[in-house]
Amino acid sequence: MSYHANEKGYYGEFGGAFIPEMLYPNCEELRQNYIRIMSEPSFQEEFHQLLKDYVGRPTPLYFAERLSEKYQTKIYLKREDLCHTGAHKVNNTIGQILMAKKLGKNRIIAETGAGQHGVATATVCALMGIECVVYMGEIDIERQAPNVARMKMLGAEVRAAKSGSRTLKDATNEAIRDWINNPVNTHYIIGSVVGPHPYPDMVARFQSVISEEIKWQLQEKEGKENPNYVVACVGGGSNAAGAYYHYLDTPEVGIIAVEAAGKGVNSGESAATSALGKVGIIHGSKTLLMQTEDGQITEPYSISAGLDYPGVGPMHAHLYKSGRGEFISITDDEAMTAGLEMSQLEGIIPAIETSHAFAIFDYKKFEKDDVIVINLSGRGDKDLQTYIDYFRL
């Protein structure tokens, strides 16, 4: 049994392409070409050159000594926070901008919630000199002003999504509508392992560089490629998909997914999709999503803007349903406390998304000689104001 997508884009029962006919030609063009283009030597060369010289890869795999001592186990941090633009998101946008060029597209659209994917997209569009429009919920524009400014400075146009709840899911709807209206010249850079096939698989492949590096880095440090556990936070799930990718079909490596419980899984203000979601269709993918009994998609809540997506990538829905992955929900308070602890134990301020992954130690006990790799998906600069307000610093 494989935990990768099959050729129709299904992970078990999840995935596929539930799209209106207007999107069919675009998705079909991608589906027919993405694996071929990605395996061309010239593509691979350019992709890896940019990851090395522009993004700053390989990112370090750092042994967190004080954190390990505190929790009496061996903890390594995969430092995606050190990527250019401050998070793993750029691995995918580099890959997709090269893909867009190969497909002859001259206009890029993207959705963004907290703004990290928007910034990563605006960055690669500036790098390639391609027009860029980023859709962002009106409410997110208000609460993420620095990232809006960064996108504008990079030359992107930021368009407010004013429909529905005016946050990430609505920004995604608006980007999809833009793509329906501009089917020929435009490529849509989706920021996570969500959306219709082939997006979840394509984005996972671009992010898979994370676990590709973990394998050889761990070999160097521990004399073995496989950790006992790989841990990552999951909103849509792109950093997690990248961290798990080369371990998915290696059963001796435990997979731990950390979701945002918000104010508590049963508080009515949560983004813990595995616990609260039911099978349904969101943004063209069959997956677990938070919805009413009637099938209306509901608005999730988390203190971290990068985790408040009402769905989850189909890979993760399958990991959950099959039992391959262990899912843990962490509240706002637990995440914030873990973020502060991480800052003061290791001198690294993590993004609040990532802080959720550092809060699992109350829920999951590890052996002293277990090797745990936690994907440090992003840095906390963007979240300083939230940390300041929360801790009254």
Next chain:
Amino acid sequence: MNRIKAKLQEDKKLLSIYFTAGYPKLDDTVPIIQELERAGVDMIEIGLPFSDPLADGPTIQKSSTAALGNGMHTELLFEQLKDIRKTVSIPLILMGYFNPMLQYGVEAFCRRCFEIGIDGIIMPDLPLDVYKETYEAIYKKYNLINVFLITPQTSEERIRAIDNASDGFIYMVSSASTTGAKDGFGAEQQEYFQRIAKLNLKNPQIVGFGISNANTFQAATAKAKGAIIGSAFIKHLTQNGIGKIENFIKTIR
């Protein structure tokens, strides 16, 4: 015979109207249908509102949000429609997004449609291959016609496949757009209308998206069997409520 098929055999250009159930007011659904039939409309698409209608432009988005805010939901719509066949005889089609149908249960949904006298279903985000593999038998069991969309970008090969899978009419999206987005048809649309007409498909085509008045209705139906008006009708409802539906229809033909 299914009412849609019978209607398609009539020697006239068909006018079909889309509206969102539960809008402007929750209980307007049935009066709107009755009023549309009285005004001489040939067919009606009843929109089941969805929180995330990604193929729709601003007008239908707003009506959907308002309808959900009014309290519309799938079971309630079926309740409202349960006696509709006592007063209305033109074809009725349910149109929406697949997730609410999936949550209701596809078979249960189809059974309710059959019991009420719904003739067809349009779910733009239920793809052809999934329909064929999983749901076609259920639709057929309940005598429901599934309507597929084609667009100017749809390849001839795929149009042929859709034509083969269809058993009523093909919903021809007039241009690369969400609903309501464009006013008037240019040379590109004329070329598309003619190209499709020349394919001699076994199913007639009904054009939707961008039809708002007599001019666009005539242009759309020059080659096709009929046309669907949605956003323009919803705008009329927003401004006038359900009082002057006949006036609106008279401006179209």
